[in-house]
Amino acid sequence: MNEKLMVEVQGLSHWFGIGAMRRQVLQSIALQIAPGEVVLLSGPSGCGKTTLLTLIGALRTVQEGDVCVFGHQLRGSDRRLRQQLRCHIGMIIQGHNLLRCLTAEQNVQMGADLLPGLSYRARRDQARYWLRAVGLDDHLSKLPHDLSGGQKQRVAIARALAAQPQLLLADEPTAALDSVTGREVVELLQRLAREQSCAVLMVTHDPRIVDLADRLVQMEDGRLISSLG
Numbered sequence: 001m002n003e004k005l006m007v008e009v010q011g012l013s014h015w016f017g018i019g020a021m022r023r024q025v026l027q028s029i030a031l032q033i034a035p036g037e038v039v040l041l042s043g044p045s046g047c048g049k050t051t052l053l054t055l056i057g058a059l060r061t062v063q064e065g066d067v068c069v070f071g072h073q074l075r076g077s078d079r080r081l082r083q084q085l086r087c088h089i090g091m092i093i094q095g096h097n098l099l100r101c102l103t104a105e106q107n108v109q110m111g112a113d114l115l116p117g118l119s120y121r122a123r124r125d126q127a128r129y130w131l132r133a134v135g136l137d138d139h140l141s142k143l144p145h146d147l148s149g150g151q152k153q154r155v156a157i158a159r160a161l162a163a164q165p166q167l168l169l170a171d172e173p174t175a176a177l178d179s180v181t182g183r184e185v186v187e188l189l190q191r192l193a194r195e196q197s198c199a200v201l202m203v204t205h206d207p208r209i210v211d212l213a214d215r216l217v218q219m220e221d222g223r224l225i226s227s228l229g
């Protein structure tokens with residue numbers, strides 16, 4: 001285990017289903033991500049990208065292989081450790097996952113609520129800062145159903161960033177965004193990676209943001225087939 005790495009995956013395999021329906025979706029994956037590194041993960045639909053992301057994000061039980069996050073082994077880990085680690089992992093998932101009864105500002109403030117020792121006002125200021133950073137300062141008090149798909153995606157991104165994660169896992173974060181906004185958002189993620197030594201692993205099919213990555217990793221049929229630095 002290398003403690004200087006944010007993520008160290010070795011020999012990771014994963015199966016879904018039981019009995020005759022059991023099917024292997026990840027095959028002996030190896031992946032390392034250093035602090036401040038932005039890694040893009042791409043590959044055909046169904047090849048296992050989201051499964052890999054959720055395993056690294058401590059949202060699934062590791063069946064076989066090593067998954068070390070911030071130097072902690074997830075295989076065989078208890079629920080408390082996974083909960084503690086998740087406080088430092090930002091997730092931007094497909095479908096936004098915003099709370100419908102909360103405004104954009106309140107949704108983002110939930111991210112800042114994970115930071116210890118901040119007053120209500122400081123957490124609110126954090127929420128406003130990140131909403132401004134994703135270009136939504138005019139939409140603070142809107143509920144999710146009054147926002148477009150791209151705006152909801154930006155609120156979800158602001159919420160993840162407001163928690164100042166050490167590791168950010170993003171599943172197609174630019175999918176609902178136009179090319180200018182998509183690039184701006186990824187530039188923001190890149191800046192966060194640099195300034196806060198946060199590691200970023202992003203699933204994307206978006207060729208417009210490839211140049212913003214430190215490394216491109218390609219996946220096919222549950223295997224990593226290439227890694228270009």
Ligand SMILES: Nc1ncnc2c1ncn2[C@@H]1O[C@H](COP(=O)(O)OP(=O)(O)OP(=O)(O)O)[C@@H](O)[C@H]1O
Binds near residue numbers: 017044046048049051
């Ligand atoms: N909970 C589950 N139960 C059973 N099979 C699943 C489950 N989740 C995913 N799978 C299957 O595992 C395989 C990998 O799915 P995964 O969502 O990781 O792929 P993906 O590369 O992220 O696809 P996409 O680009 O379409 O989001 C697919 O064949 C999928 O149908």
